[in-house]
Amino acid sequence: MATTTLAPRAATYRQRSWLYEWLTTTDHKKIGALYITTAFLFFLLGGVFALLIRTELAVPGIQLIDPETYNQLFTIHGTTMIFLFVMPMMTGLANYIVPLQIGAADMAFPRINALSYWMVPLGGILLFSGYAVGGAANAGWTGYAPLSAQGGAGLDLWLMSLVLLGMSSVLGAINFLATIFKMRAPGLTLMRMPMFVWNTLVTSVLLLFAVPVLTAGLMMLFIDRNYGGGFFDPALGGNPILWQHVFWFFGHPEVYILILPAFGIVTEILPVFSRKPLFGYKAFVFATASIGALGFSVWAHHMFTTGAVFLPFFSFFTFLIAVPTGIKFFNWLATMWRGQLRLDTPMLYAIGFIALFLIGGLDGAFLAVVPFDFHVQDTYWVVSHLHYVLVAGSVFGIFAGLFYWFPKMTGRMLDERLGKFQWLLLFVGTNLAFFPQHLLGLDGMIRRIVDYNNNPGWTEWNFLSTIGAFMIAVSVLPFLWNVFVTLRQPKTAPDDPWDGNTLEWATTSPPPPYNFDALPPVRSERPLFDLKHGAVAAHAVALPAQRGETHDETRADAPEEVLGEPIEGHEPQVAAGEETPQVSEAAPDALPHEERPRTEPKK
């Protein structure tokens, strides 16, 4: 595709070594790849910790791990999975995809982008170096005071690690917001942005306003621990409940930070693999924004049993969040309704996400009921809920995104059969590992304890849960093998393997360093569909097409269409002039400023 004449200075660019190039890169795609790889390594590490925890819990009694080690295990497992796996993984995917989806050449601040990335491995090293100084942090990922005000140097390292990772997230959020607000392609208005970009936008707003509050809390705890401060010490006039307020004021937006990008990925995948436009684009946008806004008004539902919060308010607002989430669910289902479903691996993950996240979401609605929350506070019900939303939610979304965008990132298609096999293992394993924990929680099994009583049924459910955990672990192996084998094959993936709608599929796979030679004009939220099928087809299919109608022909043809070859009889100019008046109305103000028709054919 490259037809641009390089500036004379470009000739003096020196080819650097592979290692130097990756260490110093400011290319959003390379930084995205670094994020994704780093996050996956931490996923494996956190997974090993989870296996140790589940192995110890397989049967009653203390067999493998002493209580102190166990406390460190679940603390580091939680912190790693949230701050070093899901967050960097989502940031990595967004780093790679968002500039491509909005038709930009890079992020707004490429060097700050590199800085954001390099803080992540540094934060990881700080966190794990606790093991080198006599024991890692052991107060849980929530680090409740006054427990977290005691303990060894591992907790100080945990604090510093979170401060560093928080700074990385805030800088990343600023970068995404500036990129999305300032660098969209001509014609790509806010209400034409792909849903993944919208979700990244809302996530970034949440990060921007939630993470600094956590940083303030971490600083207070550090001062209490090291300089004799009294923030959380009642003897000095402080209040340990303050930590919970500050932590959850960050912590609740944080759960949307972890799940909204996954919503975005799923919302990208469903229309493409259902061969239909997204149902209710505007409703999706407003639902995403209101989830973000409501996310700041429900933090104290984590603190019902403290007696320090106004229960009806926080219970009501927690229920309220189910409304926008419900809108999303119905829109997802309506998007698939009567579509021509293609059950490729990304779609399987997206469907698995919808099915299982629903369970996690309903668990959450249960927890909003104050009397029920009093009953299951600190039990395995909570563990089950958060793993259903984070494993069945975020992790399914991440795998959906990895399978969906892998061809764009590497130019190679992952093996579908291995992918489907992995999906099946993960789907069964997730349910096996976490569903029994509901029942244990209802029965009163307390979380974060190394041992449990041999009450009737507890051993069986725990043993099943451990089997499920190992199934999840085993399901990662076919993925690693899949990536390993695929990366050794030649780059044969087409530019647009899934017949996508958004701009990232308009460039080569993998994209050149500058991303685009040329951009299609953007006149809807599906610019690539418009390019492939012409404006008429775009608007015709956007109507609720029924089987047997004339538009069905277009839909059936769609998967065979190749980028840049318009359907005969659907010439855009004819369309704009004669057939559909709404196109000609929309076209003039939507026409990009820089539109310069190319005379040479592409390729």
Add this chain to the structure above:
Amino acid sequence: MTADSQLVQVAHVEEDSHAGHPQQGVNTALLGMLLFIGSEVMFFAGLFAAYFNARASALSLGQPWPPEGLGHIIEPGLIPIVATIILVLSSGSMQWALWRIRKGDRTGMNRALGVTLLMGIVFLGMQAYDYYELLVHYGFGINSGIYGTLFYTMTGFHGAHVFGGVIGIAIILLRGVAGQFSARHHVAVEAVSAYWHFVDIVWIGLFFTLYFLK
């Protein structure tokens, strides 16, 4: 007309453009600074929340707030008042520098920046002296109960932000002396100015909260 001919050529090298798209509205770098200030507001909001939480706890237990025996803190002495006046004035001189460069007056901007820098340094010096007085003469430290913790944490983090602002002003002053700014190109001055005003406003909030709120 084929679909291919609809493609919009991306301009790779173009003056005043970002990624080939023309700049409109607020400058990207300035937007980045404004967003960063938004996150900083939330950081200080966390600290203020700690203050008001401690105050509410004390009042609900029927204890006096501020805790007794802190008259030397609560009654603002000469140093905090003068330091506050200096910081507020420095915000004015910062704005003056911005107005000068918007008119293309480099010398005027450099002078105003020099004055701002000086006032920022004097503020930090006075804060250090205030800390010294409190620590040595009154034995009031960060471990002297919740009020000491709050006082030193809030003013300390604010002082760190003033220090960051002073470094920023020094950088744009050096760049201004080197003649790098003009009426059209001075986004760094705009950004540092916005940050300095933010630091000033936080101090006004701190000053009234720590010294006047009973």
